[in-house]
Amino acid sequence: MESPLIEEVLNTATKIAEAAEVFELSTQETPVNFEANILKQLQNKESYSLALRIFKAGRIGFALTNGMSSLSSSQEKSKELIQTLLNMALETSQFGFPYNFNFSPQSNYPRVNIFDSQVEKVTVEEMLGLGNKLITKVKNYAPDILCDVEVDKGTKSIHIINSQGGDVSYHKSFFGIGIEGILTQGTDMLFVGDSEGSCQASNEMSGVADRVVTQLEMAKRQASVSTKSLPVILTPRGVASAFFSPIALAFNGKTVLEGASPLEGKLEERVFNNKLSLWDDPTIDYCLGSSPCDDEGVPSQRTILINEGIATNFIYDLQTAALAKTKSTGNGKRSGAGTPKPGMNFLVIKEGTTSFNDMVANIKEGLIVEQLMGAEQGNVLGGDFGGNVLLGYKVENGEIIGRVKDTMISGNIYEVLKQPIELGCAAREVDGIMKTPHLYCPYLAVSTGGR
Amino acid sequence: MPFVKVKATIILIKMRDIIIDALSGHHADYIEAHFEESEHTQFTYHGGKLEDLNRIHSCGGNVRALIKGGWGFVSFNNTNHLREKVSQAINEARLTSGEELLSLHPNIVVDTVALQEGKEADSVTLQEKKQLLDEYNDIMLSCPRIQTTMIRYGDTKRKVIFANSEGSYIEQVKPGLSLRLTAIARKNDEVQQAGLSLGSRGDFSIIKGLHSKVKEISNRANALLDAPHVKGGEYTVVLDPVLAGVFTHEAFGHLSEADFVYQNNKLRDIMTLGRRFGSKYLNIIDDASINGLRGSYKYDDEGTPTTETPLIQEGVLVGRLHSLETAARMKEKATGNARAINYRFPPIVRMSNTFISPGKASFKDMIGDVKEGIYAKDWYGGTTSLEMFTFSSGEAYMIRNGKLAELLRPVVLTGNVFATLNNIDMIGNDLEMNQGGGCGKGAQSPLPVSNGSPHIRIRHCIVGGR
Numbered sequence: 001m002e003s004p005l006i007e008e009v010l011n012t013a014t015k016i017a018e019a020a021e022v023f024e025l026s027t028q029e030t031p032v033n034f035e036a037n038i039l040k041q042l043q044n045k046e047s048y049s050l051a052l053r054i055f056k057a058g059r060i061g062f063a064l065t066n067g068m069s070s071l072s073s074s075q076e077k078s079k080e081l082i083q084t085l086l087n088m089a090l091e092t093s094q095f096g097f098p099y100n101f102n103f104s105p106q107s108n109y110p111r112v113n114i115f116d117s118q119v120e121k122v123t124v125e126e127m128l129g130l131g132n133k134l135i136t137k138v139k140n141y142a143p144d145i146l147c148d149v150e151v152d153k154g155t156k157s158i159h160i161i162n163s164q165g166g167d168v169s170y171h172k173s174f175f176g177i178g179i180e181g182i183l184t185q186g187t188d189m190l191f192v193g194d195s196e197g198s199c200q201a202s203n204e205m206s207g208v209a210d211r212v213v214t215q216l217e218m219a220k221r222q223a224s225v226s227t228k229s230l231p232v233i234l235t236p237r238g239v240a241s242a243f244f245s246p247i248a249l250a251f252n253g254k255t256v257l258e259g260a261s262p263l264e265g266k267l268e269e270r271v272f273n274n275k276l277s278l279w280d281d282p283t284i285d286y287c288l289g290s291s292p293c294d295d296e297g298v299p300s301q302r303t304i305l306i307n308e309g310i311a312t313n314f315i316y317d318l319q320t321a322a323l324a325k326t327k328s329t330g331n332g333k334r335s336g337a338g339t340p341k342p343g344m345n346f347l348v349i350k351e352g353t354t355s356f357n358d359m360v361a362n363i364k365e366g367l368i369v370e371q372l373m374g375a376e377q378g379n380v381l382g383g384d385f386g387g388n389v390l391l392g393y394k395v396e397n398g399e400i401i402g403r404v405k406d407t408m409i410s411g412n413i414y415e416v417l418k419q420p421i422e423l424g425c426a427a428r429e430v431d432g433i434m435k436t437p438h439l440y441c442p443y444l445a446v447s448t449g450g451r
Numbered sequence: 452m453p454f455v456k457v458k459a460t461i462i463l464i465k466m467r468d469i470i471i472d473a474l475s476g477h478h479a480d481y482i483e484a485h486f487e488e489s490e491h492t493q494f495t496y497h498g499g500k501l502e503d504l505n506r507i508h509s510c511g512g513n514v515r516a517l518i519k520g521g522w523g524f525v526s527f528n529n530t531n532h533l534r535e536k537v538s539q540a541i542n543e544a545r546l547t548s549g550e551e552l553l554s555l556h557p558n559i560v561v562d563t564v565a566l567q568e569g570k571e572a573d574s575v576t577l578q579e580k581k582q583l584l585d586e587y588n589d590i591m592l593s594c595p596r597i598q599t600t601m602i603r604y605g606d607t608k609r610k611v612i613f614a615n616s617e618g619s620y621i622e623q624v625k626p627g628l629s630l631r632l633t634a635i636a637r638k639n640d641e642v643q644q645a646g647l648s649l650g651s652r653g654d655f656s657i658i659k660g661l662h663s664k665v666k667e668i669s670n671r672a673n674a675l676l677d678a679p680h681v682k683g684g685e686y687t688v689v690l691d692p693v694l695a696g697v698f699t700h701e702a703f704g705h706l707s708e709a710d711f712v713y714q715n716n717k718l719r720d721i722m723t724l725g726r727r728f729g730s731k732y733l734n735i736i737d738d739a740s741i742n743g744l745r746g747s748y749k750y751d752d753e754g755t756p757t758t759e760t761p762l763i764q765e766g767v768l769v770g771r772l773h774s775l776e777t778a779a780r781m782k783e784k785a786t787g788n789a790r791a792i793n794y795r796f797p798p799i800v801r802m803s804n805t806f807i808s809p810g811k812a813s814f815k816d817m818i819g820d821v822k823e824g825i826y827a828k829d830w831y832g833g834t835t836s837l838e839m840f841t842f843s844s845g846e847a848y849m850i851r852n853g854k855l856a857e858l859l860r861p862v863v864l865t866g867n868v869f870a871t872l873n874n875i876d877m878i879g880n881d882l883e884m885n886q887g888g889g890c891g892k893g894a895q896s897p898l899p900v901s902n903g904s905p906h907i908r909i910r911h912c913i914v915g916g917r
Contacts, residue, residue, distance in 0.1 A: 036714030041522040042543035045795060047511075048528045065508040066528050088506035095504050095581050124546060146715050182837075184717035187869050189838040227684050258498035258599040262640050337491070337507045374834045374841035374863065381635065382642040386915050388841040388865040408683070408841075408865050408915040414640070447683030447915050 006159055009052060009082050013089070014163045017054035017061070021103045021162035023295065023334065025049050029154030032127045036146045037135050039128060045154075050081075052089045053103075053339065060319075061093025064337045101322035103162035109292040109299045113285040118201040119153050119173035127151040130205050134179055137209040142216050145192075147181045153201070160297040168297045174288060175201045176432075177208060183216070190219055190403065191371070191390055194237070197432055199286040215370060215391060221402035223394035229443040231366035232409060233359050233395075238369040239349065239439050240430040242385045246413045247278070248344045249381055251305050253316035253331075257324050262383055262414055266311050272417040274309035275352055280331065282345035288432030289346025296332035296340045303329045317342045347434035352423025359422060359440045361398040367446060368393040368400065369409060386410025386445075408447045416441050470614045473533035479516045479541045481555050483615040485752065486512035486530065487794045489607055490573070494584055496602035499592050501581065511794045516540040517555070521547030526795045555775040556785065557617050557754060564623040564749045572606035572628050572655040580604065583658070587665045591634040594669035596676060598637035604630045606653065611752075619754040626653025627745075627899050631887070632665060636672040643675035643860070645845060646831075648887025650745045650899060657886075671846060678858045681847065683916030687824035688864060688909050689817050692883035694830050694844055695904030700805050700890065701833040702840040702868045703728075703735055704902070707762045707770070708788070708800040708892075709777035711837060718837070721869075726768045729872040732810045735763040737772055739787060739803030745886040746803035746900040750787070753798055757787035762805075774800045792895040801892060806903035810878030817877050817908045824850040825914060827862055830888070841865040863915040871909060879905030 006024045013020035026048045033041045049066040063085050131149045138147055152175070159169035176197025183190040192215040194208045234242055255261040263271060282290050282300040293299050296318050304312045316324065317332030317340045333343030360368070372387040389407045393400050424438030466486065474482050488510045495503040513526040514536050523543025525536050572580075584602055591600045606628040613621045633646040645668040651657045690698060705711065712722050739748050739757035750756055753775050762770050773781070774789035777800055789798035818826065826848045833842030843863045849856040882905045889897020 038549070038714075039521065039547050041524060041797070042547050043524040043526070043797075044539060044543065045524075045526045046528065047526070047795065062503065063506045063508075065510075067508060067510045084508055088508065091577065092504040092506050095501065095577060097500065097502055128546075144717075182715065182718075184715060184721075186717075187721055187838065187867075189718075189836075191836055254497065259637065260498075260599050260635055260642060262642060338493070338495070338505060339503050373836050373839065374832070374843070374865070379643060379861065381644065386863055388836075388839055390836055390839065406839075406865070406867060406913060408863065408913065410683070410863065410915045445683060445916065447913060 005078055006050065006161060008078065009050060009085060010161050010163065012082050013052060013054050013086055016086070016090070017056045019055040019103060019163045021053045021160065023051040024159040025156070027154060027156045029152065030124070031150055031152040032124065032131060034131050034135060034147065034149040036148070037139065039131070042124065050085060051334070052085050054089045054093060055099045056090060056093040058098055059093045059096035060099045061089040061096050062339050063088030063092060101318045103164040104166045104297040104318065105164045106166050107299045109168060110283050112283050112290045112292050112300065114170070114172045114199045114290050116173050116200040116286070119155065119175050122153055122175065122201050126203065127153065130177060130203060134177065134205040134209050138179065138181060138212050141213045142183055145181045145183045147179055149177070149179045151177050160295070162297065166297045168293050170292050172291065173199050177205050179208060179212060181212060192216055192219070195431060197288055199288065199290070218393045218400050219391070219403035223402035223404055225367065225394055225404055225407060225446055225448055227447045230446045231363050232441045232444040233356070233366070233368045234439045234441070235368065235370045236428045236430050236436045236438065237371055239436045240434055241372040242369070243413060244347065244434055245380050246383045246385055247347065250383065251314050253314045253320045253324055253342045255381070256314050257320060260381055263311050267313070269311055270309045271311045271414065272306055272309045273419060273421050275421055275423055276306055276309055276417055277350040278306045279304045279348050280315055280345050281348050282330065284346065287346055287429070294330045294332040294340070294345070295334040296328070298328045298330045298332060300330045300345070315342050315344065344433070349427065349434070349436040350423070351425055351427045351437045353425050354422045354440065355425050356438050359424065359438060360395055360400060363395045364397060366395045367404065367409070368395060372409070383413040384410070385413060406448055409444050410447070411444050416444060419443070466612065467620060469533060470612070471620065473537050474614060474616050477537060477541055477616070479518050479544060479616070480552065481517040481557070481616060482514065482537060482540070483613065483753065484512060484514045485791070485794050486612040487609060489609040491605060491607045492577070494580065494602065494604040496584065496588050496600060498599050499588065501584070504577070513794045513797070514540040515797055516544040517553065518544040519548035520551055520553040521549055522797070523547065524797050553776065553779055555779050557615060557619065557775055558756060559617050560619045560621055560750065560754050560756065562621050562750070564621070566624050566626065571626060571653045573608050575655045587632055587661065590662060590665045591632070591669045594634065594666065594673060596636045596638060596673045597634050597669050598642070599635045601633040601635070602631070608653065613750070613752060613754050615754060621750050621754055623748070623750065625748065628653050628655065628658070629887070629889070630658045632668065634669040634672040636676050638676040641676050643672050645669070645672035645675065650886045650888070652743060652745060652747065674858055675860060678860050681825065681859045681862050681914055681916045683914060685911050686914050687821050688912040688914065689824065689826045689850065690907050690909065691828040692881060692904050692906060693885045694827050694842070695907045696806060696885040696902035697830040697833045697842050699735060699807050699904050700802060700900070700902040701835040701842055702871060703762070704737070704802045704805045705835045706837055706868060707772050708802070709771045709773045709781060710800040712771065713777045713780045722768065722771065724768055724770070727766055728763055728768055728869070729766040729875055731765045732878050733763055733766045733872070733875060734761070734808035735805070736761050736808060737788070737802055737805045741804055744804045744884060744901045748803070751789045751798065752791045753789040755785045755787040755789065757803065760786045772800050772802060774798060790898060792898050796895050799892065799895065801898055802890065802900050804884065804901045806882065806884065807878065807905065807907065809880050809882040809905045812877045812879050814879060814906050817879065817906060818850050818855065819853045821850045822852060825859070825862060826850050826855055827864065831861055838868055839865065840868055865913050865915065871912065874910040874912070875907050876910055877908040879907065881905045
């Protein structure tokens with residue numbers, strides 16, 4: 001990548017600090033938005049940012065600017081930008097956390113395919129066509145539905161260099177399509193939706209369309225449940241909305257180090273049912289969560305978190321790993337404008353052997369949960385999950401009989417996932433954050449208005 | 452070292468000419484541009500220590516163009532070659548344009564809005580900020596069974612410029628400040644937390660002198676470890692002003708955002724002005740023009756001046772929140788509620804300061820005849836899906852035989868908006884505004900807003916539990 005600015009920042013910083021690291025991110029994105037079935041807006045978003053981390057007088061300093069593009073700024077402006085960045089980093093370093101680690105040296109990075117040159121070639125007209133096709137297909141099933149659709153594509157380039165000699169860069173492409181539909185009848189509203197995305201261009205939307213049509217079909221009639229414990233099947237999207245946050249927090253090395261994770265001190269212990277295995281994996285080709293290295297330049301790796309119910313590893317960035325006297329697992333993630341922190345790359349829950357149809361067939365009375373609203377509001381740190389069932393269905397005697405409303409589920413992962421759960425045989429990716437099969441819980445607390 | 456001031460890279464006078472020039476002479480129904488420069492300071496305490504202190508400098512802008520109802524939007528960090536960016540937005544708008552002309556009715560305003568009163572956070576040194584946060588952190592850590600703490604403090608100084616093809620040009624300084632303190636208590640495998648959220652328009656003094664409050668939340672986190680879970684089901688619930696404010700925002704406020712309504716004819720029928728939503732004591736207002744609240748501003752991000760917007764008057768729907776586009780499509784007046792979180796996003800319809808007006812009931816009146824109910828206080832979070840809402844308390848107690856009884860684990864409340872508004876049977880006399888937190892909609896979060904209410908009582912409210 002031809003980018004003298006990033007090197008100039010590093011050189012200038014190295015002169016006054018003990019060590020320095022510069023993270024450069026440029027993104028270009030072209031989302032197409034449909035609102036209420038109609039094409040609404042085309043966007044082109046470009047962004048550029050430089051983050052500088054320094055070690056100065058034993059402490060960490062950090063500053064970030066998203067001031068201007070490296071390619072077109074004048075020399076005078078670049079100098080000014082570098083000085084601003086450096087001054088801010090020096091200022092914060094006075095109060096910064098004492099440093100205890102080294103920046104990531106040059107390493108061998110795994111080969112992960114995350115760039116598809118076809119993405120750039122997809123035209124706006126093709127993206128419009130895809131959106132229209134999706135809306136038409138869903139409307140064919142439910143003529144009154146109002147759909148918001150986004151078709152999005154773009155590229156992201158990352159370059160990380162540091163005074164340790166580390167120098168790594170990569171380009172990533174992405175392409176995705178998502179739909180949210182509302183069907184209003186009287187004061188009743190039905191929300192359906194699904195999305196799909198990867199690093200590869202696609203001219204297909206039938207997977208998304210089929211799943212939305214299935215949701216509409218299952219929600220055709222209304223059904224009610226009463227307040228009690230019931231068997232519940234979480235669909236892949238349901239699993240993500242209920243379990244992703246409490247799991248990601250519990251395995252976060254930082255939560256563990258602080259003594260706030262219920263899994264602290266429980267490595268090698270059985271914490272969940274032995275059917276449950278899960279890992280973090282940023283090395284799957286063309287998966288949105290993949291990259292050759294993390295945001296600190298540490299090579300990507302697959303990290304097993306739960307092996308047949310037994311807690312196996314936590315995830316770490318460089319700083320937390322040093323504090324915990326262990327090694328980074330390549331989970332240093334930058335979110336927004338902050339320093340790297342341990343974060344999940346891409347969570348994978350291992351498939352089981354039970355088909356969704358078999359799960360349903362074996363339920364006398366129970367629920368299927370597709371989407372929870374407000375699932376992350378309870379004591380997530382303690383493993384609590386729960387929320388309003390935004391989209392879910394009642395099962396009676398092995399049949400899906402209709403959609404439920406005014407219904408909440410709640411539980412705690414350390415109780416629920418110890419139960420004799422069943423895992424589905426067909427996992428799928430959800431929102432670029434995880435891949436999971438359906439999950440059957442023999443009993444979960446269900447609350448309703450009781451009418 | 453002296454406090455570093457970032458040198459302005461937007462030279463305003465020159466900028467104004469460049470912007471006005473770049474917007475003129477195009478074939479589009481409407482064009483607007485936003486530019487922004489901001490400085491942000493952020494402290495993060497985690498695990499009992501100051502973990503991160505970050506400084507962020509941002510500068511960027513966007514151009515939005517409208518042709519026959521279709522929008523093109525271009526955002527960038529590099530503000531060079533503005534005219535080309537305008538052309539790009541126009542090309543995009545042309546690709547999305549439909550059959551019919553959409554006539555917006557923008558106000559033409561030229562104004563400069565400077566800072567308001569109060570000790571601005573950017574005149575407080577990093578040393579002084581750290582000192583205060585250290586004190587709060589130490590208090591939390593010294594309380595029994597507090598395992599760890601989290602503190603997030605951020606202050607931002609934003610200078611924004613708005614210009615449109617009709618001749619408006621507005622410069623505004625929009626500062627912001629927010630603080631969230633969380634005390635996390637642990638007993639064996641049990642982890643519980645309690646927190647405090649505050650915010651202001653950059654005034655630092657509002658986060659001073661919180662020492663006894665900080666102690667209070669720490670003790671509550673500790674007490675929650677021994678508190679029982681509520682049994683799920685239907686209860687009479689009394690909400691404190693903070694949680695009732697969140698309820699107002701989540702349950703009703705979002706529903707009054709016209710962009711949810713204008714294209715959905717059925718929802719439009721439900722939200723017909725004149726329809727009854729609650730008792731004659733219920734009044735709900737959104738008002739960005741109140742001085743000094745977190746969601747206050749003089750012009751929204753489309754240059755519309757703000758005013759008080761009554762939403763519910765004596766139980767009847769009388770208004771809704773609009774952008775220029777939703778107002779034009781629904782043939783109503785723009786209310787000054789088009790807001791964008793920053794230059795990377797187009798403005799969309801958002802709330803500002805939303806609240807239930809005070810009624811006459813005292814707290815004692817409200818719980819007096821409740822045999823078994825719940826008093827839910829403080830907020831932990833909330834979200835809504837138009838018809839359905841869910842929000843969680845930070846603190847809750849059983850009400851038994853007209854009296855407050857045992858502390859409960861935090862409760863999650865959910866329900867149907869329409870039914871719940873109707874089920875509000877008492878409104879207190881003690882309005883308070885909640886300045887903490889922020890609002891998320893689409894990808895734009897957190898937007899500074901405030902909400903408020905007196906104590907309110909809701910019959911037949913669904914409470915999650917086990």
